[in-house]
Amino acid sequence: PSDAVFAAVDLGATSGRVITGRAGPGKLVLTEAHRFPNTPVRLPDGLRWDVLALYQGMLDGLRTAARSGPIASVGIDTWAVDYGLLDADGALLGLPFHYRDSRNGQAAEQVLAECGAQELYSVSGLQHLPFNTVFQLAAHQASAHRGAARTMLLIPDLLVHWLTGTVGAEITNASTTGLFDASAGTWSDALIGRLGLARSWFPPLREPGDPAGTLLPHVAEYTGLPAGTPVTTVASHDTASAVASVPAVEPGFAYVSCGTWSLAGLELAAPVLTEESRAANFTNERGVDGTIRYLRNIMGMWLLEECRRAWERQGTAPGLAELLADAARARPFAALIDPDDETFLAPGDIPSRMDAHLVRTGQKPPDTPGGYVRCVLESLALAHRRTLRQAAGLAGRELTRIHLVGGGSRNELLCQWTADATGLPVTAGPAEATALGNVLLQARTHGLVGDLVDMRRLVAQTQELRHYTPQGDQQAWDRAAARLEPA
Ligand code: LRH
Secondary structure (H helix, E strand, O other): OOOEEEEEEEEOOOEEEEEEEEEEOOEEEEEEEEEEEOOOEEEOOEEEOOHHHHHHHHHHHHHHHHHOOOOOEEEEEEOOOOEEEEOOOOOEOOOOEOOOOOOHHHHHHHHHHHHOHHHHHHHHOOOOOOOOHHHHHHHHHOOOOOOOOOEEEEHHHHHHHHHHOOOOEEHHHHOOOOOEEOOOOEEOHHHHHHOOOOHHHOOOEEOOOOEEEEOOHHHHHHHOOOOOOEEEOOOOEHHHHHHHOOOOOOOOOEEEEEOOOEEEEEEEOOOOOOHHHHHOOOEEEEOHHHOEEEEEEEOOOHHHHHHHHHHHHOOOOOOHHHHHHHHHHOOOOOOOOOOOOHHHOOOOOHHHHHHHHHHHOOOOOOOOHHHHHHHHHHHHHHHHHHHHHHHHHHHOOOOOOEEEEOHHHHOHHHHHHHHHHHOOOEEEOOOOHHHHHHHHHHHHHOOOOOOHHHHHHHHHHHOOOEEEOOOOOHHHHHHHHHHHOOO
16 A cells, blocks of 8 residues: 554653554645543652553553554654663552652762763763653662662653563663663663663663564453554654654754753764763754754743643633733843753742742843743743754754744744744744654654655655744844853
């Protein structure tokens, strides 16, 4: 056949979806089969993912997908970093911790005291984030479960295991653990040993495109999918899937994958492991076909979404359209934050934390919700500018165009202001970059699409994109950027 339908399971920090994608030469069409909330649960010992609800949502979604017609294979992607531990019987040891849980600070300090930030970076090339898997595992080593663990599975690998019974570690996501050797493309035996972790916890690596088994009989029975239905290893790190579907037709593009996080950077052929790169906190995560995602995490739409949740709790929440219209009318550059301030990481009352941040930096907090939204979006546009310019400098590249993909690409103010702040054209979309990347990897594995270049060309041909050119007062953006530079 010239095309086929694939089921993409795409779990984000606030919701999960099962999407079917029909793909083949000249064809790429997504249909949402099922969407379900992802609601983290705060227990006395920390913030956890309700991974059973996610598993059940996935099964229900696959059942709906199965009713729509034949499904050639299933692929799973989720956010990075988080994991479950299995005991010797294969049982899950407790509910996985949420990366926004606060347990990791102390463990991170211990790991850095043991290994040193420079040594860690020279091997893993990973930016320092307090929740990197390596720090979480160090925190685990101090828990009562220590000793019982036999296998570490990142969230997508855990779900693949529950679907198929097979055990593996998908490589794009493994590269976000801090225990992966960015140059060699393997688990780092040296770091794992150095930190007193058992090498046997870390399963064999799988590349996107590798087979990951077939559905277990009870899964096939529940979902109605045929017993032999294959699960295909996709780029299981959502950001890797999103970058694989950036609709770039020329090489050397820059991207911002914008959802809960804004991941801003470049695609490179080899990691940059210099001391300057470490000091600037750039990461070298692995992409499809051995590419390197050279980027930095920016706090992203989380800030806006968490503001809206705070206002909802207070019963004062205007709708999103109204908020954005108010933001467009609010005074430009009245208040600017550094989105990467760690005080914004944990869930809670972000508007109050923005107030504290603004007062601390000698600025006046906004007095309307629209003012807060303007502050967030202008600050994100400036962070995109800062990060991409720095990435280009460190990697010896020129910036010519920015591809802004993911849910944030629907936000016209953010797209326009990113163009204005950077002075570069922005191509916005697709909003469903992650699910498209997931489907494309499966389609490629089934021989329906060619290499990464073909995948991207197909996205450019079939998906709706919007184009923004820089407008407005470039010098005003330069002055605003200067306000955020360290004195
Ligand atoms: C985006 C993302 C990002 C990680 C973060 C934990 O969803 O995967 O790439 O750093 O979640």
